Amino acid sequence: MNTRYRPVREEGLPEHTLDCHGCGLAQTVPRLRPGQSAYCVRCRHPLARVSRFPFSLPPALGLASLILIALVYTQLFMQVEMPGMFVRLTLPEMVRVLLAQDFGVLAEVMLALTFGIPLLFCLTCLYVYGGLLWRRQLPAMLWVTRVLVRLRYWMMVDVFFISTLVAEVKLGTVAVTEYGPAFWLMFALSVLLLRMAQSIPEHWVYFQIQQLRGREPAKLLRTANTVNCSKCLFHQPASRSRCSVCGSALYRRRPESMSTSLAFLLAALILYLPANLMPIMISSNPFVTEINTILDGIAYMWRQGDRLVAVIIFSASVAVPVLKILALMVLLYSAKVRPLLEHTRLALLYRITESIGRWSMIDIFVIIILMSTFRTHVARVVPGPAAIYFCLVVILTMLAAIYFDPRLLWDKMAPVSNRKTVKHSA
Ligand SMILES: [Zn+2]
Numbered sequence: 001m002n003t004r005y006r007p008v009r010e011e012g013l014p015e016h017t018l019d020c021h022g023c024g025l026a027q028t029v030p031r032l033r034p035g036q037s038a039y040c041v042r043c044r045h046p047l048a049r050v051s052r053f054p055f056s057l058p059p060a061l062g063l064a065s066l067i068l069i070a071l072v073y074t075q076l077f078m079q080v081e082m083p084g085m086f087v088r089l090t091l092p093e094m095v096r097v098l099l100a101q102d103f104g105v106l107a108e109v110m111l112a113l114t115f116g117i118p119l120l121f122c123l124t125c126l127y128v129y130g131g132l133l134w135r136r137q138l139p140a141m142l143w144v145t146r147v148l149v150r151l152r153y154w155m156m157v158d159v160f161f162i163s164t165l166v167a168e169v170k171l172g173t174v175a176v177t178e179y180g181p182a183f184w185l186m187f188a189l190s191v192l193l194l195r196m197a198q199s200i201p202e203h204w205v206y207f208q209i210q211q212l213r214g215r216e217p218a219k220l221l222r223t224a225n226t227v228n229c230s231k232c233l234f235h236q237p238a239s240r241s242r243c244s245v246c247g248s249a250l251y252r253r254r255p256e257s258m259s260t261s262l263a264f265l266l267a268a269l270i271l272y273l274p275a276n277l278m279p280i281m282i283s284s285n286p287f288v289t290e291i292n293t294i295l296d297g298i299a300y301m302w303r304q305g306d307r308l309v310a311v312i313i314f315s316a317s318v319a320v321p322v323l324k325i326l327a328l329m330v331l332l333y334s335a336k337v338r339p340l341l342e343h344t345r346l347a348l349l350y351r352i353t354e355s356i357g358r359w360s361m362i363d364i365f366v367i368i369i370l371m372s373t374f375r376t377h378v379a380r381v382v383p384g385p386a387a388i389y390f391c392l393v394v395i396l397t398m399l400a401a402i403y404f405d406p407r408l409l410w411d412k413m414a415p416v417s418n419r420k421t422v423k424h425s426a
């Protein structure tokens, strides 16, 4: 008889202990069945979740998304008609236009955020869930899971879709635009990818992989000599340097979190100046050449009566980056020196900062769409140098938020709240 340890597969998560990823508070999570979630009692951060159809939903969404990606990238995206000009645009055509005009960096950024990363996300999802469904431990499964989890932040198909709507309003004054099938399919793809990113809870995935490996059950309970892995949230002996469940480096708080985050933030702050002072878009026709900075462009649209577009571009290109840089400064100061806001507010500020950053890419995507449309002898739109600086500002502030460990805020505040409780009960 085979005496190897082979438990019956647990579909949900058993009762276990873990430290909240948002504030570090140790707590007990009750047994979770498919469709159930647990939230932190202190900061409301999601602690653990099991999707409703935990094994089948993500790969089904992944497969559907792959088909949609293939269609979105081959079908007609939009066509634009104006006197003397008729353009039929597909997404590969947009990338080709950027490459042909020496804006290789923008082409790579657009291709990565709207095609490469979503594609890789679907493929890694199918690989990991394929292993889970067929109960096979596949080569490099842990490594692929780590990649899968990280890619979630960097998919921007939904941002590109909204950018198309903004570009359409801008184009609407001079041209007649018509959407092709790829545009509508892109909306469906955005929804599927968002749903998919939501339905892959990494804590549960690592638990399932650990069950597949069959050697030992995941470490579910804390002891005096364990440390809770920050990535998979299972306990590991404090003497280890790497987690045996997920393979990540083990630490209580992300090492050098504040200095790394501050370095990214300072770099973003420096690049924010040329991003605003230099021209972001140069448009020309036989009579006039217009060189626009971000603020010029917004003021021009406001005066022209395109107030909605002006407000959207202002929010995405000015308000979001500025508020995000300020929020990160407040968070870093609060973690390092003293809290500037109540701790639940700081936790909320962190969550908002982490989630809104990618919407700043709207302006860049709008310029890419306009540029692919206006490229005749008569009228041309070309990105200015600020476009590349602005892209870097968005990416750097996103990195600054990702590298910031929000548990540091609570480490600083814990004594304050304890005192409060003591005073309360006295
Ligand atoms: Zn918490």
Ligand SMILES: [Zn+2]
Pocket: 229, 230, 231, 232, 233, 234, 243, 244, 245, 246, 247, 248
């Ligand atoms: Zn781990």
